[in-house]
Amino acid sequence: MTTEQLVEQIRKKKSFLCIGLDVDLDKIPPHLLQEEDPIFAFNKSIIDATHELAVAYKPNTAFYEAYGLKGWKALEKTISYLNEKHPEVYTIADAKRGDIGNTSTMYAKAFFEDLGFDSVTVAPYMGKDSVEPFLNFKDKHTILLALTSNLGAYDFQTKDLEGKTLYTSVLEVSKTWVNAENLMYVIGATKASYIGDVRAIVPNSFLLVPGVGAQGGSLTEVCKYGLNEQVGLLINSSRGIIYASKGTDFAEAAANQAASLQQQMESILNAG
């Protein structure tokens, strides 16, 4: 999906919500465990109940890899379901990959060609030649970790490196890479006060912002500093939406949580 198509969906749905499909068999409603594929059954119900409220879905691959072959099959079924039934929805493989060039090419093929995701999260640590193989794919986005939501972000990312912080270097340098227009950046919602500095460097880039909900980030604060002319934000919530109930009403409860965020987003967009 192109950036323009994503923006069109955001305007149409009045939402820049991304729902994280981080499926943990210990947390899903127990009655689903009797299904042949409980992970897919859970995802399908969540998607069916929320697809009009969200513009994107982000399965974090750890939650699928943890269940081996069964987990990977459930991931495949989930992305195929989204691509076939809801092609207007933007999809993110949260895999945080990145390696030497020929290996990154294979990662990119796995997520873009084999599975058919619109985007993948990538770590910038190994530099240009580890990221450009992802950027070579047309109409696909590479979402580079810049300033993450966790406490460990302060270990390296905000440290001074020749007069600038490491994360600002990541933003400045990556902007110069081949097909940099295919880049988006991860900025944690818990780091809202830094978003003004981020926007000074990448005013037009989309930011994927996880950390609203379970991690305590504020949607209003993120929007205050992060919105741009094309909206430019995808706000992710995983646990806060998908585990709203452990009962048979789990999909409805998830939809209520998603609707509450969508309504706040609509008011923010109307006010802008």
Ligand SMILES: O=C(O)c1cc(=O)[nH]c(=O)n1[C@@H]1O[C@H](COP(=O)(O)O)[C@@H](O)[C@H]1O
């Ligand atoms: O790349 C990510 O999506 C990500 C980056 C980051 O800085 N922080 C972060 O929480 N995430 C992911 O975003 C999701 C957040 O989930 P919740 O805290 O349950 O909403 C998880 O899949 C995380 O792995």
